[in-house]
Amino acid sequence: MKATLLSSLVVCGALAAPLSVQAEEGGMTEAGRQIFNHNCTACHSLEPSKNTFGPSLIGIVGRQAASMPRFSYSDAMKDSGLTWTEDNLRKWISDNDALVPGTRMRHVSITDQAQQDYLISFLRSLK
Ligand code: HEC
Known part of the structure; x- marks a missing residue:
């Protein structure tokens, strides 16, 4: 009896962990x-x-900068040679003009690390 209780607790623990990560x-x-x-x-x-x-941001994480067909990007963006890694996206949303001087996108400044994490998590879900 004791053993069964213990093993079912272990099973619950094992299941609960991944679930709470997903919820997070x-x-x-x-x-x-x-x-x-x-x-x-x-x-x-x-x-x-x-x-x-602005260009569609579907699939933006991992995408080559200025690669949406039919969108007229600035020369600055076309010449940037960037790939939208999480690191570059973080720089972009904290100070896009610093990352790509001359970009046509209006200045954005999201410098709070937690807000950046949330936004990037959302961008990653755009597929
Ligand atoms: C006022 C309009 C405007 C707002 C607000 C705006 N963007 Fe943009 N965005 C643009 C334009 C225009 C471009 C193209 C820039 C260029 O060609 O220089 C762009 C480009 C981008 C790119 C590069 C896309 C590519 O295909 O290379 C990313 C990533 C991006 N924006 C993310 C964001 C995020 C995230 C936000 C919100 C925090 C945001 N933008 C807010 C207009 C905007």
């Missing part, structure tokens, strides 16, 4: 969506391959 990630992505709605949706559509004032 879901919460981060959700927080990121709100930051995105406040700061980015005015110019970036979430519909796949739809460019509005």
Whole structure:
């Protein structure tokens, strides 16, 4: 009896851990969506391959900069040679003009590390 109780506790523990990690990630992505709605949706559509004032950001993590077809990027962005790694995205949202001087995107400055984490978690979910 004692042994069964113990082993079922162990099983619960093993299951609970990954679930709470998932919940945590879901919460981060959700927080990121709100930051995105406040700061980015005015110019970036979430519909796949739809460019509005800014290029679509679907699949942005890992994408080559200035690679959306039919969007007219600035020369600065075309010549940047950047790949949108998490590290570069972090620099971009904290000070885009510093990363790509001459970009056409309006200045954004999200410098809070937690907010950056949330936003990047959300961007990673855009597939
Ligand atoms: C005022 C409009 C505007 C806002 C607000 C805006 N962007 Fe942009 N974004 C643009 C434009 C325009 C470009 C293209 C810039 C260029 O070609 O120099 C761009 C480019 C980008 C790129 C590079 C895309 C590519 O295909 O290389 C990323 C990433 C990006 N924006 C993310 C964001 C995020 C995240 C936010 C919110 C924090 C945001 N933008 C807010 C207009 C905007």
